Amino acid sequence: MSVVLNFKSHLSELFAQALREVAPDHAGATVLIERPKQASHGDYACNLAMQLAKPLRRPPRDIAKALIAALPESDVIEKLEIAGAGFINVFITTAAKQHVVHGVLQAGAGYGHVHVGGGRKVGVEFVSANPTGPLHVGHGRGAAVGDCLCNVLHAAGWNVTREFYYNDAGVQIDNLTHSVRLRCLGVTPDDPSWPETGYRGDYIADIAQAYLAQESVEADDQHVKASGDVNDAEAIRHFAVAYLRREQDLDLRAFGVNFDVFALESALYTDGKVEETVSKLIASGHTYQQDDALWLRTTDFGDDKDRVMRKSDGSYTYFVPDVAYHLDKWRRGFTRVINEQGADHHSTITRVRAGLQALDVGIPQGWPDYVLHQMVTVLRNGQEVKISKRAGSYVTLRDLIDEVGCDATRYFLAARHPDSQLVFDIDLAKSKSNDNPVYYIQYAHARISAVLALWGGERQALLQAEVGLLDSEYETTLLQKLIDYPQVIENAAQDLAPHLIAFYLKELAADLHSYYNASRFLVDDEGIKRARLALVAAVAQVIRNGLGLLGVSAPEKM
RNA sequence: GCGCCCGUAGCUCAGCUGGAUAGAGUAUUGGUUUCCGAAACCAAGGGUCGUGGGUUCGACUCCCGCCGGGCGCACCA
Numbered sequence: 026m027s028v029v030l031n032f033k034s035h036l037s038e039l040f041a042q043a044l045r046e047v048a049p050d051h052a053g054a055t056v057l058i059e060r061p062k063q064a065s066h067g068d069y070a071c072n073l074a075m076q077l078a079k080p081l082r083r084p085p086r087d088i089a090k091a092l093i094a095a096l097p098e099s100d101v102i103e104k105l106e107i108a109g110a111g112f113i114n115v116f117i118t119t120a121a122k123q124h125v126v127h128g129v130l131q132a133g134a135g136y137g138h139v140h141v142g143g144g145r146k147v148g149v150e151f152v153s154a155n156p157t158g159p160l161h162v163g164h165g166r167g168a169a170v171g172d173c174l175c176n177v178l179h180a181a182g183w184n185v186t187r188e189f190y191y192n193d194a195g196v197q198i199d200n201l202t203h204s205v206r207l208r209c210l211g212v213t214p215d216d217p218s219w220p221e222t223g224y225r226g227d228y229i230a231d232i233a234q235a236y237l238a239q240e241s242v243e244a245d246d247q248h249v250k251a252s253g254d255v256n257d258a259e260a261i262r263h264f265a266v267a268y269l270r271r272e273q274d275l276d277l278r279a280f281g282v283n284f285d286v287f288a289l290e291s292a293l294y295t296d297g298k299v300e301e302t303v304s305k306l307i308a309s310g311h312t313y314q315q316d317d318a319l320w321l322r323t324t325d326f327g328d329d330k331d332r333v334m335r336k337s338d339g340s341y342t343y344f345v346p347d348v349a350y351h352l353d354k355w356r357r358g359f360t361r362v363i364n365e366q367g368a369d370h371h372s373t374i375t376r377v378r379a380g381l382q383a384l385d386v387g388i389p390q391g392w393p394d395y396v397l398h399q400m401v402t403v404l405r406n407g408q409e410v411k412i413s414k415r416a417g418s419y420v421t422l423r424d425l426i427d428e429v430g431c432d433a434t435r436y437f438l439a440a441r442h443p444d445s446q447l448v449f450d451i452d453l454a455k456s457k458s459n460d461n462p463v464y465y466i467q468y469a470h471a472r473i474s475a476v477l478a479l480w481g482g483e484r485q486a487l488l489q490a491e492v493g494l495l496d497s498e499y500e501t502t503l504l505q506k507l508i509d510y511p512q513v514i515e516n517a518a519q520d521l522a523p524h525l526i527a528f529y530l531k532e533l534a535a536d537l538h539s540y541y542n543a544s545r546f547l548v549d550d551e552g553i554k555r556a557r558l559a560l561v562a563a564v565a566q567v568i569r570n571g572l573g574l575l576g577v578s579a580p581e582k583m
Numbered sequence: 584g585c586g587c588c589c590g591u592a593g594c595u596c597a598g599c600u601g602g603a604u605a606g607a608g609u610a611u612u613g614g615u616u617u618c619c620g621a622a623a624c625c626a627a628g629g630g631u632c633g634u635g636g637g638u639u640c641g642a643c644u645c646c647c648g649c650c651g652g653g654c655g656c657a658c659c660a
Contacts (some may be wrong), residue, residue, distance in 0.1 A: 123656045336658035343660050468622050542624040
């Protein structure tokens with residue numbers, strides 16, 4: 026007999042079979058197997074009987090009885106109970122659960138991986154900060170959520186490409202160029218002549234200084250040497266963009282985030298992709314000329330007003346290259362694309378999707394997917410740190426990494442549902458104490474590592490452990506938690522909700538700590554010792570795997 | 584005014600395609616170390632799930648109204 030570890034899908038099949046027998050006319054009903062909150066309700070529960078009560082016009086408990094009678098035999102089932110209004114509670118044998126220990130130890134880093142993605146391609150675009158300044162906390166959240174999402178999707182069987190798109194053309198870059206040039210000329214933001222749209226941060230002065238010193242910069246495979254010519258706006262633009270991209274890239278690397286593709290807006294122009302998109306849109310018949318501008322009738326596709334494509338000065342609005350960029354993604358074979366952005370860019374969604382629909386090239390409605398994260402407020406000493414972009418003062422990602430460390434920063438930024446606003450408490454993230462969940466999880470891993478080190482045996486030996494000896498309440502709780510892990514990955518991938526990983530790990534760590542405090546592992550009985558060590562080694566493995574998804578380290582000592 | 588997101592314990596937040604007595608951390612209070620790491624554990628208190636309706640066997644979850652907070656509503660991105 027093959028070892029069953031995915032009890033949920035196993036039970037789902039069994040109940041589907043019973044359903045076909047009991048109610049053949051309703052064989053299409055969804056068989057929902059869930060984990061009850063309360064242990065007394067069993068390990069899994071099925072609500073099928075209650076769902077069928079109405080269509081079958083029979084009392085749910087009657088149907089439950091019939092379903093149980095028709096349920097195929099399975100040696101993982103300890104017992105079945107009818108409870109409440111008609112729930113069928115399933116208790117799994119401890120013996121069946123114990124297999125998970127070897128399952129984890131054998132699969133190692135691969136434990137928890139599922140194949141729902143089926144190897145399909147998915148392009149995930151995230152951060153995509155414009156090269157007009159350093160990355161701030163908001164970008165940090167995008168980086169943490171996006172990267173973790175990529176890890177989760179990969180673990181769920183998707184073929185993931187990480188992509189970063191940046192605007193190196195357009196009005197904001199002109200403002201950047203102009204700001205740097207003014208700084209080169211010795212004008213400061215305090216000067217009355219400093220333009221309203223100018224960038225005021227000190228980093229502008231750094232760029233100006235580097236430019237005048239004719240420094241060289243490497244960024245995104247580009248090598249840019251500053252000419253130092255204050256009157257060469259094109260040279261300044263090139264240099265400033267490369268300089269800031271390099272800074273951002275250093276921050277991202279320090280944050281453990283790496284991209285497969287960097288896409289430049291300017292390339293969409295030089296490749297002719299923007300022009301091609303415009304021609305296609307005009308040919309589609311969804312455009313019109315008005316007030317010296319070219320408009321796209323996005324209202325044909327659900328937008329609340331039409332949008333300008335080509336401004337009266339002849340240049341394009343940002344959304345045209347955006348559409349061109351997404352057309353390019355589509356052509357590169359990404360039948361699935363997920364864009365992770367700040368919620369402040371929410372308004373682009375309808376526009377981009379409308380543009381893609383107008384192209385009429387077979388892109389499905391609602392493509393691409395979006396994950397929007399809400400704003401981040403930073404707390405220091407219990408006080409909100411005000412962010413003023415105009416004054417050029419804000420909490421940079423670099424500040425956070427330097428001050429609270431990469432692990433805690435990533436954890437805090439990824440551990441919340443993207444939809445909810447996030448309060449980043451610097452003091453809490455920094456605290457190396459019991460109120461910091463990052464260390465709580467890492468500590469569980471370090472504790473296990475310490476025990477295994479003290480034992481000093483070969484890890485291989487644990488593969489032969491008699492897991493049948495693991496039957497205390499603490500142990501079965503941990504076994505079930507380990508069994509749950511692949512389902513957590515599946516849910517996180519399904520809902521595009523990486524924070525679920527963080528919550529799962531906190532629970533797993535809590536169960537481990539309880540077990541640890543209540544038990545001894547290095548006992549005289551060799552069999553019991555090995556069994557327990559095998560269990561905690563498996564827990565450590567899953568903590569490592571989960572923290573890996575979050576991009577957080579799993580230290581052996583701390 | 585319109586659109587999107589949020590409102591759950593004092594604070595920070597979970598709550599899986601509607602499921603059984605709503606959870607965790609923190610804070611507060613009281614316990615636990617001759618023993619593998621106490622950055623830990625155990626226990627107690629703390630809630631009309633913003634609010635009013637609706638849908639049904641069943642609603643924190645779905646629908647509508649209202650209240651409150653955030654974000655967006657450019658020929659900026």
